[in-house]
Every structure is written in C-alpha cells, then in structure tokens.
Amino acid sequence: MLTIAFWNVARKPLGATVAGLALEWDVDIFVVCESPTSTDATQTALSQASQRPWHTAFAIGRGIVVYTRLHPRFLQTRRELPNALFLNITLPLYPDFLLAAVHLRSKLHAQTADQAAAARKIVRELSSLERDVGHQRTIALGDFNMDPFEEGMLSADAFHGVMSRDIALRHTRRVAGDSYGFFYNPMWGFIGRSSTVPGTYYYDNSGAMVNQYWHVYDQLIVRPNVAPWIDDARIRILTMCGPQSLIAPNGCPDAGAASDHLPIVFSIDPPVEIST
Amino acid sequence: MTNSQSDMWSPKITQAPTIPPVELMKQQASALVNYTHGLVTADVTVKAYPEKLGSLFSSPQEPYFEATFWLGVPTLDYRFLLLTARYGLEVWPVLISPSGQDSVEVPDQPAFETALRALLSSERTTKIVNTLMAHA
Numbered sequence: 001m002l003t004i005a006f007w008n009v010a011r012k013p014l015g016a017t018v019a020g021l022a023l024e025w026d027v028d029i030f031v032v033c034e035s036p037t038s039t040d041a042t043q044t045a046l047s048q049a050s051q052r053p054w055h056t057a058f059a060i061g062r063g064i065v066v067y068t069r070l071h072p073r074f075l076q077t078r079r080e081l082p083n084a085l086f087l088n089i090t091l092p093l094y095p096d097f098l099l100a101a102v103h104l105r106s107k108l109h110a111q112t113a114d115q116a117a118a119a120r121k122i123v124r125e126l127s128s129l130e131r132d133v134g135h136q137r138t139i140a141l142g143d144f145n146m147d148p149f150e151e152g153m154l155s156a157d158a159f160h161g162v163m164s165r166d167i168a169l170r171h172t173r174r175v176a177g178d179s180y181g182f183f184y185n186p187m188w189g190f191i192g193r194s195s196t197v198p199g200t201y202y203y204d205n206s207g208a209m210v211n212q213y214w215h216v217y218d219q220l221i222v223r224p225n226v227a228p229w230i231d232d233a234r235i236r237i238l239t240m241c242g243p244q245s246l247i248a249p250n251g252c253p254d255a256g257a258a259s260d261h262l263p264i265v266f267s268i269d270p271p272v273e274i275s276t
Numbered sequence: 277m278t279n280s281q282s283d284m285w286s287p288k289i290t291q292a293p294t295i296p297p298v299e300l301m302k303q304q305a306s307a308l309v310n311y312t313h314g315l316v317t318a319d320v321t322v323k324a325y326p327e328k329l330g331s332l333f334s335s336p337q338e339p340y341f342e343a344t345f346w347l348g349v350p351t352l353d354y355r356f357l358l359l360t361a362r363y364g365l366e367v368w369p370v371l372i373s374p375s376g377q378d379s380v381e382v383p384d385q386p387a388f389e390t391a392l393r394a395l396l397s398s399e400r401t402t403k404i405v406n407t408l409m410a411h412a
Contacts, residue, residue: 001357001375026321026323052353053353069353070353070354071352071353071354073352074352074354091354092349092352092354092356092407092408092411093356093404093407093408269357269375269376270376271376272375272376272400272404274400274403274404274407275403275407
C-alpha cells in the first residue's frame with residue numbers, strides 16, 4: 001500500500017502543516033503546488049516531523065513539487081510539461097505505474113476552452129508516455145482547476161474521467177470513429193457531499209447569476225487498470241491537521257491561516273507481484 | 277464466583293480481554309529479525325479513527341482502530357504493507373486484511389493467532405520477505 005497526498009498551498013508558507021499532514025496520514029508521496037517555501041525547508045520539515053529522511057523527488061520550479069519518503073531510486077521522471085510532471089514509480093513487489101502531477105491554470109487566467117486545450121495536451125503527452133512504457137497503469141492528481149463535469153475533465157479527447165468505475169472498466173469509448181481511453185474519476189462522489197465538506201475549494205462568485213460556491217478542483221483520476229487499486233472509502237478531503245482546522249469559522253477553507261484549497265489524500269493497494 | 281469483601285467491583289464486568297491483536301502482531305514483528313538479521317524488518321503501527329473523523333469517510337462509521345503490519349528494508353527506506361487488522365472498541369472480532377488478498381473476520385484471539393500464523397508462515401509471505409531481502 002502506498003499513500004499519496006496533494007495540496008495546493010496557495011503561496012502560503014505551510015511547510016510545517018504539510019509535514020504534519022504527512023505524519024498524521026502516513027504519507028509516502030506528497031505533491032505540493034504553489035508553495036513559496038523552499039523545497040529544502042519543506043523537505044527538512046517533513047524529515048523532522050517523521051524522524052526519517054524525506055527527499056525532493058522532482059520539481060517544476062515551485063509550481064509542482066513531489067516530496068517522498070521513498071528512496072529516490074524508485075521514482076524516475078519521464079516527461080515534463082509546464083503544468084504537468086510525469087513520473088514512473090517502480091517499487092519492489094508491485095507493478096510499476098505512472099504518476100502525473102498536474103496544475104492547470106486558474107479560471108482567473110484561463111477560459112473554459114483554454115483549460116480544455118491544456119487538458120488535451122496533457123492527455124496526449126500521457127498517452128504517448130503510456131505507449132512508450134507499454135502499460136496504462138496511470139494515476140493523475142493535482143489541481144485541475146476544473147470540476148469533474150467540465151469539458152476538460154470529461155470530454156473524450158481530454159481526461160475523459162467518468163464517475164462510474166464500471167463504465168471506466170470498459171477501457172475505451174468510440175466517438176466518431178476514434179477510440180478514447182477512459183479515466184475513472186472518484187472525485188465525482190465528493191461534489192456537495194453532505195457528510196463532509198462540499199468540495200476542495202470555495203469561491204464566492206457572488207456577482208454572477210450562477211454561483212456554485214464549492215468546487216472539486218483538486219482531484220485524482222486513474223486509468224481503468226488502476227481502478228481496482230483504489231478504495232473510494234480511503235480517499236479523503238482533509239479538513240484538519242492535528243488540532244489545527246483548515247476550515248475557517250465560516251465553514252470555508254481557511255485561506256488566511258492555511259490555503260483556499262483543501263488537501264486530498266488517498267491510498268493505493270496494487271497487486272503483489274512475486275516472482276516464482 | 278463470589279467477590280471477596282475487599283473487591284467491590286461488579287462480577288458483571290467483562291473479563292479482561294485476551295492479548296490484543298496489536299500485541300500479538302508486535303511480538304511477531306520483533307521475531308522477524310531473527311531470520312533476516314535486520315536486512316528486512318517488521319513494524320506495527322496503530323492508528324485510531326475516532327468518531328469525529330467518521331464524517332470524512334464515504335459513509336458514517338463507528339470509531340475503530342487499524343493496526344498495520346509493515347515489512348521494511350531499512351537500507352532503501354522502503355516498506356511493504358503485509359496486513360492490516362481493524363477492530364472496534366471491544367477489540368473482537370478483528371477484520372484481517374492481508375495486502376492483495378481477501379479480508380477475513382476472526383472472532384477471538386485463538387482464531388486470530390491461527391490466521392496470523394497461516395499468513396506469516398505462508399509460501400507467499402516467505403517469497404515476499406525473500407524478495408525484499410534480495411533488494412536490501
């Protein structure tokens with residue numbers, strides 16, 4: 001089992017909070033984006049909190065940084081885009097898999113069509129990489145800056161992330177003669193969930209006629225081959241770090257003391273591969 | 277059984293539980309070093325999921341504990357989850373979930389020991405430990 005976390009810290013110096021979450025949730029790989037804190041400082045905070053060495057595996061500037069308590073030899077960077085980092089993770093006893101860490105542009109700076117175009121570019125790169133490595137054991141996570149139902153997340157030629165595991169397990173869908181691979185997007189189930197926070201990000205667009213307030217911009221999506229590794233019940237949107245609430249008294253993410261995004265954490269349980 | 281005069285407790289108090297599953301797991305974890313000489317280690321961690329965290333799950337759940345049995349390769353900072361054991365405030369029954377295999381619920385300590393023995397002594401676990409040794 002491997003535990004992976006993601007958090008957009010929104011340019012807040014939250015290295016200690018990242019370390020606290022990593023300790024609390026026993027995280028193996030922590031993807032952080034928009035951190036103003038140096039990678040060295042965050043890595044040190046992670047190491048001190050857990051009393052074991054953490055490594056900065058890869059970084060695109062400070063836009064996306066991958067920290068891990070695994071030995072760096074297990075993670076290899078395969079490709080990189082300005083908004084995405086593609087890693088191959090090879091662990092003893094488990095099949096290797098791809099991890100794509102993404103951070104798409106905010107709606108403040110990009111139209112829907114721009115975001116969808118960015119999603120298509122990432123998927124093209126990812127599909128090309130999957131052909132190179134010869135498998136489709138892929139997990140993509142990050143701040144997509146889109147909800148699961150938006151074009152870039154759902155369109156067949158973009159992430160194609162459906163809410164149904166069963167549908168995703170059909171692997172592909174043909175549209176106008178072309179075949180498109182699915183992703184399974186378990187984050188659909190977090191939209192407006194009454195038993196927890198209604199999303200990972202809150203934006204009060206009060207001047208607009210349509211105001212959704214809560215969004216699920218921070219997501220993980222997986223290829224059908226990886227879907228059996230994921231237990232939906234072990235995907236969490238985090239609202240606390242120890243005694244510290246990441247939620248402000250008004251019920252929204254505490255953008256002052258923490259981030260306007262909430263972290264997500266999940267575990268994967270790949271099948272064990274034992275050579276005979 | 278009649279209480280002595282100095283014992284004012286109710287005889288209806290539940291008998292002290294048997295050795296809790298986490299202790300049994302820790303005993304076995306510490307025994308592994310005898311075979312691997314530290315190249316592969318074992319460790320047990322326990323995490324409590326209190327009621328207040330129930331809302332974070334897909335459906336509300338009772339508080340429970342999760343004891344996780346890890347195999348580790350210290351030279352690689354690598355660890356492998358061998359099994360988890362989940363139990364509630366009353367300890368028994370315990371849900372044993374070996375990594376990559378179906379879960380099984382055991383009602384009491386003897387059944388837990390039997391299941392743990394079967395798992396730790398299995399050919400599969402032996403191969404896992406040997407594979408990790410080869411990486412160390």
